[in-house]
Amino acid sequence: MSPSSASRAKIFSARRIITMNGDEPEAVATLGERVAAVGTRRELRDRFPDAADVDLGSGVLLPGFDDAHAHPSVLADGGLYVDLAPPVTGSAEEVRRALAERAARTPEGEWVVGHNFDVSRTEDGRAVDRALLDRVSTRHPVLIIHYSYHGAVANSRALAAAGYDETTPDPVGGELVRDGGRLTGVLYERAWMEGYLGHGSRPPLVPQPTMDARVESLRRMLARMNAAGITSVTDAMVHPADWALYQAARDAGALTARVGMLLWYEFFEPARALGMRTGFGDPTLRFSGVKMMTDGAVSGGTCLCRAPYLGALGERTAGIQVMPDEEIAEVVHRVHAAGSRLAVHANGDLAIAKVLDAIEAASAATPPRPGQTHRIEHCSVVDPELVERIRRLGVIPVPFGAFISYHGHNLVRHYGTERAARISPHRTFRDAGITVAGSSDYPCGPLEPLFALRSMTTRRAQDGTVLGPDQRLTPYEALEVYTAGSAAASGEAEDKGRVTVGRLADFTVLGEDPLRVEPEALADVPVLSTWVGAEPVWHADSESV
Numbered sequence: 001m002s003p004s005s006a007s008r009a010k011i012f013s014a015r016r017i018i019t020m021n022g023d024e025p026e027a028v029a030t031l032g033e034r035v036a037a038v039g040t041r042r043e044l045r046d047r048f049p050d051a052a053d054v055d056l057g058s059g060v061l062l063p064g065f066d067d068a069h070a071h072p073s074v075l076a077d078g079g080l081y082v083d084l085a086p087p088v089t090g091s092a093e094e095v096r097r098a099l100a101e102r103a104a105r106t107p108e109g110e111w112v113v114g115h116n117f118d119v120s121r122t123e124d125g126r127a128v129d130r131a132l133l134d135r136v137s138t139r140h141p142v143l144i145i146h147y148s149y150h151g152a153v154a155n156s157r158a159l160a161a162a163g164y165d166e167t168t169p170d171p172v173g174g175e176l177v178r179d180g181g182r183l184t185g186v187l188y189e190r191a192w193m194e195g196y197l198g199h200g201s202r203p204p205l206v207p208q209p210t211m212d213a214r215v216e217s218l219r220r221m222l223a224r225m226n227a228a229g230i231t232s233v234t235d236a237m238v239h240p241a242d243w244a245l246y247q248a249a250r251d252a253g254a255l256t257a258r259v260g261m262l263l264w265y266e267f268f269e270p271a272r273a274l275g276m277r278t279g280f281g282d283p284t285l286r287f288s289g290v291k292m293m294t295d296g297a298v299s300g301g302t303c304l305c306r307a308p309y310l311g312a313l314g315e316r317t318a319g320i321q322v323m324p325d326e327e328i329a330e331v332v333h334r335v336h337a338a339g340s341r342l343a344v345h346a347n348g349d350l351a352i353a354k355v356l357d358a359i360e361a362a363s364a365a366t367p368p369r370p371g372q373t374h375r376i377e378h379c380s381v382v383d384p385e386l387v388e389r390i391r392r393l394g395v396i397p398v399p400f401g402a403f404i405s406y407h408g409h410n411l412v413r414h415y416g417t418e419r420a421a422r423i424s425p426h427r428t429f430r431d432a433g434i435t436v437a438g439s440s441d442y443p444c445g446p447l448e449p450l451f452a453l454r455s456m457t458t459r460r461a462q463d464g465t466v467l468g469p470d471q472r473l474t475p476y477e478a479l480e481v482y483t484a485g486s487a488a489a490s491g492e493a494e495d496k497g498r499v500t501v502g503r504l505a506d507f508t509v510l511g512e513d514p515l516r517v518e519p520e521a522l523a524d525v526p527v528l529s530t531w532v533g534a535e536p537v538w539h540a541d542s543e544s545v
Contacts, residue, residue, distance in 0.1 A: 008050070008051070008052055009029060009030065009031045009036065009048040009050065009051035009052070010029070010030045010051055010052045010053075010054050010534055011027050011028070011029050011030075011041070011044050011045065011048060011051045011052070011053055011054065012027060012028045012029075012030065012054045012056060012061060012507070012534075013026060013027040013028075013041055013053070013054070013055055013056065014056035014057070014058075014059045014060060014061040014509065015056075015057070015058045015059060015060055015513075016060045016061070016513055017038075017060075017061045017062075017499065018060065018061070018062040018063075018479070018499075018514075018515065019038065019062075019063070019498055019499040019500060020062070020063055020479065020480060020483050020484055020497065020498045020499065021498045021499065021500045023038070025038040025039050025040070026039070026040045026041050027039065027040065027041045027044050028044075028061070028499055028505070029044045029047065029048050029051060030505040030534040031048075032533070032534070033283075033504055033505055033532075033533030033534055033535075034502060034503065034504055034505055034533075034534075035499060035500060035501050035502065035503050035504075035505050036048070036501065037501060038499065038500065038501065056509050056528070056529070058511075059509040059510065059511065059528045059529070060509065060510045060511075060512065060513050060514070061499070061507050061508075061509050062479065062483070062499070062507070062508055062509075062510070062514070063483040063484075063496070063497055063498055063499050063506065063507065063508070064229065064230070064231025064232060064483075064496075064506035064507055064508050064530065064531070064532065065228070065229045065230045065231065065232075065438075065449040065482050065483065065508050066230070066231065066232040066233070066438065066482060066483060066486035066487055066490075066496060066497065067225070067230055067232070067233045067234065067438065067439065067440050067442070067447070067449065067482075067486065068234050068398050068437035068438055068439050068485070068486035068489045068490065069234055069236045069343075069377055069378075069398050069437070069439035069440070069441055070225075070233050070234070070235065070236065070439070070440050070441060070442040070447065071149070071235060071236055071237060071441070071442060071443065071444075072218060072221045072222060072225070072233060072235055072259075072442075073214075073218065073235050073238065073242040073245055073246070074149065074237075074443065075217065075221050075443060076209075076214040076215075076217035076218040076221060076245060077115070077209055077214075077217055078209025078210060078213025078214050078216070078217050079209075079213065079217070080113070080207060080208075080209045080213070081113045081114060081115045081145070082098050082099055082102050082112070082113065082114040082115070083098075083114070083115070083116055084098060084099075084114040084115065084116050084117040084122075084144060085116040085117075085118070085147070086118050086121035086122055088116075089117075089122065090121075090122060090123055091122060091123040091124060092122060092123065092124040092125060092127040092128050092132060093124075095114070095117065095122065095125075095128055095132075095144070096128075096132055096133075096135060096136055098114065099112055099114055099133070099136040099137075099142060099144075100135075100136045100137070102114075103136055103137040103139075103140050103142070106140060108139045108140065109139070109140065109141075110140060110207070111140065111141050111142075111143065111158075111205070111206055111207050112136070112137065112140045112141070112142045112143075113142075113143050113144075113145065113206050113207065114142075114143070114144045114145065115144070115145040115147075116145075116147050116443060117144045117145065117146055117147060117153075118146070118147045119146070120299075120409070120410050120413075128144065128153055129153060129184045129185045129186060130153070130154065130155055130156060130159070130183065130184055130185025130186075131185075133153060133154065133155035133158075133185060134155045134156050136155065137155070137157075138155075138156070138157060139157075140155075140157065141154075141155065141157040141158035141160075141161045141205075142154070142155040142157070142158055143155075143158045143196060143206060145192075146300065147443050147444055148297045148299065148300050148444045149193075149444075150188065150189060150296050150297040150300050150302060151186065151187060151188045151189070151192060151297075151300060151302075151312070152186075152187045152192035152196065153185050153186055153187070154185045154187060154192075154196075155185060156185075158185075158196075159183055159185060161205055162195035162196060162205060163195075164176060164183060164191075164195065165183070166178075166181055166182060166183060168183075170191065171190050171191050171194065171195075172190065172324060173189055173190040173320070173321065173322040173323055173324070174187070174188055174189040174190030174191030174192070174193075174194070174320075174322075175187070175188040175189065175191055175320060176191050177313065188296065188302055188312070188320060189296055189302065189320050189322050190322060208241070211244070211245065211248055214245050214248075215245065215248050215249050215252050215254055216254075218245060218246075218249050218254060219249065219252075219254040219256075222254065222255065222256045222257050223256060223538065224447065225257055225447060226256050226257060226530045226532075226537045226538035227527060227530070227538050228447055228448040228449060228450070228527060229448075229449060229450070229508035229510070229527040229530055230257055230447070230449065230508075230530070231257055231258060231506035231507070231508065231530060231531070231532050231537075232257055232258040232259075232260070232486070232487075232490075232496060232506065233257050233258075233259060233260070234259075234260040234261075234262060234288055234486075234489075234490055235259060235260070235261050235262065236262050236291060236343065236377065236441070237262060237264055237291050238261040238262060238263050238264060238291075239264050239267060240267055242261070243261060243263070246259055246261060246285055247285070250284065250285055255284055255285060256532065256537040256538070257532065257537070258283055258284055258285075258496075258504075258506070258532065259284070259285050259286075260286055260287075260288030260289075260490045260492075261285070261286070261287055261288055262288055262289045262290065262291035262343045263287065263289070263290050263291065264290075264291055264292075265290050265291060265292040265331050265335065268290050268331075268334070268335060268338075268340070271287070272338050272340075277338065277339045277340045278290070278339075278340040278341040278491065279491055283492075283495060283504060288341065288343075288490045288491065289340065289341035289342065289343040289375065289490075290335045290340050290341065290342055290343065291343045291344075291345070291377075292323065292328070292331050292332075292342070292343075292344050292345065293322045293323065293344075293345040294321065294322055294323050294328055294344060294345060294346045294351045294354060294355055295319055295320060295321055295322055295345070295346060295347055295348050295350075295351035296319055296320040296322065296347070297347065297444070298347040298348075298378060298380045298381070298400075298403070298407075298411070298414075298423060299403060299407040299410045299411065299444065300312050300410075301317070301319075301410070301413075301414040302317075302319050302320045303319045303320075303347030303348035303351065303380065303381070304318065304319040304320065304321050304346075304347070304348040304350045304351040304354075305318055305319055305348035305349055305350055305351075305381060306318070306348075306349050306350045307419075309414050309415045309416070309419070310413065310414050310415075311414065312414075318348075318350070319348050319350075319351075321351070322345075325354060328354055328355065328358050329357075329358045329361065329362075332344070332355070332358035332359055332361075332362050333358070333361065333362040333365065333366075336359070336362035336363065336366060336368070336372075336374070337362065337365070337366040339369045339372060340372075341372060341373065341374060341375065341491060342359070342374040342375065343374075343375040343377055343398075344374070344375070344376055344377060345377045345378060346376050346377070346378065346379060347378045347379075347380040347381065348380070348381050349381045349382060349383060349386060352376060352379060352381070352382060352386055353386060355376055356386065356389045356390070356393065356395070359374055359393055359395065360389075360393065363393065371491060373394055373395070373396055373488070373489075373491065374393070374394075374395050374396070375395065375396045375397070375398055375437070375489055376390070376395055376396075376397050376398065377398045377439070378398065378399060378400060378439075378441070379397035379398065379399055380399065380400070380423045380424060381415075381419065381422065381423060382422070382425060382428070387425075387428055387429065387432050387434070388432070390429075390432075390434055391432050391433060391434050395434075396434070396435050396436070396437055396485075396488060396489045397429055397434065397436055397437070398436075398437040398438075398439045398489055399424040399425070399426060399429075399436065399439065400424050400439055400440075400441055400444075400445060401424075401438045401439055401440060401445070401449065401451075401452025401453075401455060401456060401481070401482065402440060402445045402446050402448075402451050402452040402455045403423070403424055403441075403445055403455070404423065404424055404455050404456075404459050404460075404461060404467050404468070405451070405454065405455035405458070405459075405460060405461055405462060406445050406446055406451075406455070406462065407445065408420070408460075408461025408462060408463065408465060408467055409461060409462070409463055411423055411461075411467070412461075412465065412467070417465075417467070420467050420468075421459075421467045421468035421471070422468060422471075423467075423468075424471070425468070425471050426456055426471055426473050426477075426478075426481065427470060427471040427472060427473060428471065430473070430477060435485055435488045435489070436481050436485050437481065437485040437486040437488065437489035438452060438481040438482035438483075438485060438486050439486075440452060448523065449482045450514070450522050450523050450524075450525050450527075451522075451523045452478075452482065453475065453478040453479065453482065453514065453519075453522045453523075454519060454520065454521075454522040454523040456472070456473045456477075456478040456481065457472055457473055457474065457475055457478050457519035457522065458472065458519050458520055459471055459472050460520075475514055475515050475517075475519060475522065476515055479514060479515075483496075483497045483498065484496075484497035484498055485497070504533060505531065505533055505534035506531065506532050506533065507530070507531040507534075508527065508530055508531075509527070509528045509529045509530070509531070510525050510526065510527060510528060511525060511526035511527070511528050511540075512525045512526070526540065527540065528540050
């Protein structure tokens with residue numbers, strides 16, 4: 001694309017244009033990567049006589065979908081790990097066989113790593129433990145990473161590599177699962193993240209792909225997101241190696257979606273020392289906030305709640321607190337005082353309360369900077385008191401868009417029907433006047449925003465159970481969550497989320513009108529094309545551009 005073509009005006013027309021701004025123009029004019037005008041075709045042709053026509057026919061144009069919380073860099077594995085997703089390995093035996101096949105062609109002593117494993121969707125998945133992985137190989141360290149990245153399973157050799165044995169105490173914020181005192185190989189939270197992914201300056205134990213391989217994996221991952229209509233994504237846990245990945249991908253022309261990076265809190269000090277605050281960067285790649293994690297996974301049964309529930313191991317639990325209270329308070333105060341945005345993972349009501357305590361204390365000590373809006377990632381289980389505190393502080397919740405549909409069976413099994421019906425309470429937040437952002441948490445849930453829109457508007461789990469019908473949104477409200485809401489969460493409300501003059505010309509074009517189809521049919525609405533900065537990044541006819 002030449003500079004002249006990039007700066008040339010374009011006039012987009014479609015069957016319907018949903019601006020999320022209260023108007024429905026016939027056409028949209030763009031200049032460079034921004035919207036220059038909206039109005040009738042004739043008006044825009046008179047104003048921009050040399051503009052190129054982009055006729056989208058019967059398509060419906062709307063602001064590009066913005067996923068406020070996903071993990072694209074996690075999946076940039078360069079093909080290094082074995083895919084253990086349930087459609088690929090639907091039973092414990094198939095998991096063992098897939099790993100054994102990789103071990104057979106891996107030199108002795110080198111790692112065999114699988115990922116995307118879902119114990120709840122794999123037949124006899126709870127048998128995937130140390131004993132099964134020892135059957136895969138005793139000559140290789142073998143590790144399986146759970147789809148949620150909140151847990152893992154290790155064989156005996158992998159446990160030894162991390163320095164774990166039966167005398168090892170549970171680390172703070174983690175759990176080494178035992179059966180009669182013997183390690184089962186199942187690891188939760190910091191027990192596996194710090195044991196295998198590295199901590200601070202310590203390098204990870206598991207193998208890492210080359211930068212070139214990661215860039216190509218990321219390119220493919222972003223192409224999948226473009227195909228789902230996504231024009232922007234916030235990577236919700238970025239380490240220095242991921243920061244380098246995104247810069248390399250940008251240099252290689254591989255960033256076909258705009259990327260916001262949430263820097264993992266342990267690496268915040270070097271950024272602060274350089275004078276960097278959230279917002280550093282440009283509309284293509286920017287530092288969006290600082291990520292920290294206070295509890296476990298709602299779908300995995302490890303989130304920190306006031307009332308006990310049936311946890312991941314089938315026993316009554318109140319969940320796992322990943323960070324001690326003192327660390328939560330200290331990190332929140334430090335990041336807030338530096339003027340950066342916090343993005344704090346908190347699922348359970350007790351975890352959310354602890355985060356709000358810390359934000360209130362930090363805000364009292366240091367008044368927030370203008371536009372310094374903090375986020376709570378997931379914010380799954382709340383009560384009226386927590387909702388009022390969230391509203392008063394101006395915190396933006398980033399709940400799961402699709403979890404009611406996709407993980408409804410797990411939510412009922414862990415928390416019971418009554419509490420499950422209150423998880424991801426989009427309606428409660430909106431009725432309280434709270435801005436809400438849209439999140440897939442991919443790969444923990446499906447990446448397609450239209451799947452999430454169906455879940456938010458129907459609250460129907462895959463087995464047909466409706467969980468919390470009073471939490472349903474209208475299709476327009478659900479669209480607003482995945483456009484303007486996500487833009488607000490990343491501090492880009494003036495740039496994204498609505499089709500209006502001055503904002504970025506990021507568009508999703510659908511084959512049907514999402515405001516007029518039945519909510520049950522939203523997930524089946526086809527994406528025809530995806531545009532970033534008025535340039536096409538994906539088209540259904542060519543699969544990519």
